[in-house]
Amino acid sequence: xxxxxxxxxxxxxxxxxxxxxxxxxxxxxxxxxxxxxxxxxxxxxxxxxxxxxxxxxxxxxxxxxxxxxxxxxxxxxxxxxxxxxxxxxxxxxxxxxxxxxxxxxxxxxxxxxxxxxxxxxxxxxxxxxxxxxxxxxxxxxxxxxxxxxxxxxxxxxxxxxxxxxxxxxxxxxxxxxxxxxxxxxxxxxxxxxxxxxxxxxxxxxxxxxxxxxxxxxxxxxxxxxxxxxxxxxxxxxxxxxxxxxxxxxxxxxxxxxxxxxxxxxxxxxxxxxxxxxxxxxxxxxxxxxxxxxxxxxxxxxxxxxxxxxxxxxxx
Amino acid sequence: xxxxxxxxxxxxxxxxxxxxxxxxxxxxxxxxxxxxxxxxxxxxxxxxxxxxxxxxxxxxxxxxxxxxxxxxxxxxxxxxxxxxxxxxxxxxxxxxxxxxxxxxxxxxxxxxxxxxxxxxxxxxxxxxxxxxxxxxxxxxxxxxxxxxxxxxxxxxxxxxxxxxxxxxxxxxxxxxxxxxxxxxxxxxxxxxxxxxx
Numbered sequence: 345x346x347x348x349x350x351x352x353x354x355x356x357x358x359x360x361x362x363x364x365x366x367x368x369x370x371x372x373x374x375x376x377x378x379x380x381x382x383x384x385x386x387x388x389x390x391x392x393x394x395x396x397x398x399x400x401x402x403x404x405x406x407x408x409x410x411x412x413x414x415x416x417x418x419x420x421x422x423x424x425x426x427x428x429x430x431x432x433x434x435x436x437x438x439x440x441x442x443x444x445x446x447x448x449x450x451x452x453x454x455x456x457x458x459x460x461x462x463x464x465x466x467x468x469x470x471x472x473x474x475x476x477x478x479x480x481x482x483x484x485x486x487x488x489x490x491x492x493x494x495x496x497x498x499x500x501x502x503x504x505x506x507x508x509x510x511x512x513x514x515x516x517x518x519x520x521x522x523x524x525x526x527x528x529x530x531x532x533x534x535x536x537x538x539x540x541x542x543x544x545x546x547x548x549x550x551x552x553x554x555x556x557x558x559x560x561x562x563x564x565x566x567x568x569x570x571x572x573x574x575x576x577x578x579x580x581x582x583x584x585x586x587x588x589x590x591x592x593x594x595x596x597x598x599x600x601x602x603x604x605x606x607x608x609x610x611x612x613x614x615x616x617x618x619x620x621x622x623x624x625x626x627x628x629x630x631x632x633x634x635x636x637x638x639x640x641x642x643x644x645x646x647x648x649x650x651x652x653x654x655x656x657x658x659x
Numbered sequence: 660x661x662x663x664x665x666x667x668x669x670x671x672x673x674x675x676x677x678x679x680x681x682x683x684x685x686x687x688x689x690x691x692x693x694x695x696x697x698x699x700x701x702x703x704x705x706x707x708x709x710x711x712x713x714x715x716x717x718x719x720x721x722x723x724x725x726x727x728x729x730x731x732x733x734x735x736x737x738x739x740x741x742x743x744x745x746x747x748x749x750x751x752x753x754x755x756x757x758x759x760x761x762x763x764x765x766x767x768x769x770x771x772x773x774x775x776x777x778x779x780x781x782x783x784x785x786x787x788x789x790x791x792x793x794x795x796x797x798x799x800x801x802x803x804x805x806x807x808x809x810x811x812x813x814x815x816x817x818x819x820x821x822x823x824x825x826x827x828x829x830x831x832x833x834x835x836x837x838x839x840x841x842x843x844x845x846x847x848x849x850x851x852x853x854x855x856x
Binding site: 447448449450451453454455478479481482483484486487488489490493494495513514515516517518519521542551552553554555556557559560 | 722723724725726727728729730732733736776779780782783786787788803804806807808809810811812813815816820821823826839840842
């Protein structure tokens, strides 16, 4: 009996050392939530933080998170890295790609799954702009002021020359399609960025791409010169090969994780499915710089993208 | 009441004009040709929805405003839900999805799922974290903490438009009519979604 127990403990410790995420699955979720670190316990920023953005004057800088609202330890650890990077990068807003609050939507859930993990950023005046995921409550979240949705399920906001079109991919009804069409057409922003929960292009095995949504949205994005699209839902990171000259990112691992999830057909430029992460983005002139960072501070992906020439039919 | 029908009809017409002008909806599965019978059924559906909306407005008043307080959000939602549930205490399945309306909806859904774009719509349904094994009942809350499956855009293009306070959602093989603010199940159409093999 004892040697068997010893072997089991040894196997668990080996697993924990080799793949902490796999070992974490063996810990009950309630325990993980209970042991979520507080802001006071947060690891101080490492002096050698790897920053690959140029941090140019007069640039627009923001962070990206997706599928973040679990309230568990992983979310808090990603939030700590985000705060460390905020102090160096100086982004002043965060875009949320949906599944901002998993499970119940009682007041304590808003506290545990949003207000507490991101408290240092909220206290510093960072604004969060949320899109709705399938685990979100469209009523509660659109009316929750810290999500800056203005009471709407889909909306647009501008930062400098950049227009952000925030869509509700859960319910792309004819009214919203008409709104997307009109707002993309009428926008004269230099950069058009769309974000929403369900990815149009995705090589994750768990969900895959939403083909019906793609059939409705991709032609509009092409026609009206959308530059970049961010989505979540698949609990991984993916940078896709450009489609119709549009850059597509999937980031659905800011708390949730689907380990070993890829079924690659060669459409990904870069992928990551072994830990959680977030992005920081800087836009200046015709250049977009991005850096994707894991919860342990490892740079997963980074690069520079040039603004595409508008399509001939684009406004 | 007649003014309301005219308003709904005009709204539908305007939307159709906008979508056509925008070139939208072209990739949706074509709906079966509308017949005079279909038009009458849709008109009946709209009247039933309008009746619900009248009751809702009387009970719920104006829409809640954005707030910083999650407490206020929860309280407003629960207050509105309790009032509507009490006012519809005798609500039954089929109050809105009457047998004729149910047959029309099933026909529209079947045409969408078996049409030329049916495979991609079915794929979207399968990949949208389908909700199964959930007990749903008219005038109950949609179970808190359970995800809402996305409704494919092509399907929404083939169903009658709804006021912004309501939405169509899929639960297993049922289509539900959901009131968003109080998170209430207004009506249930069972056995609505069949995935052709």
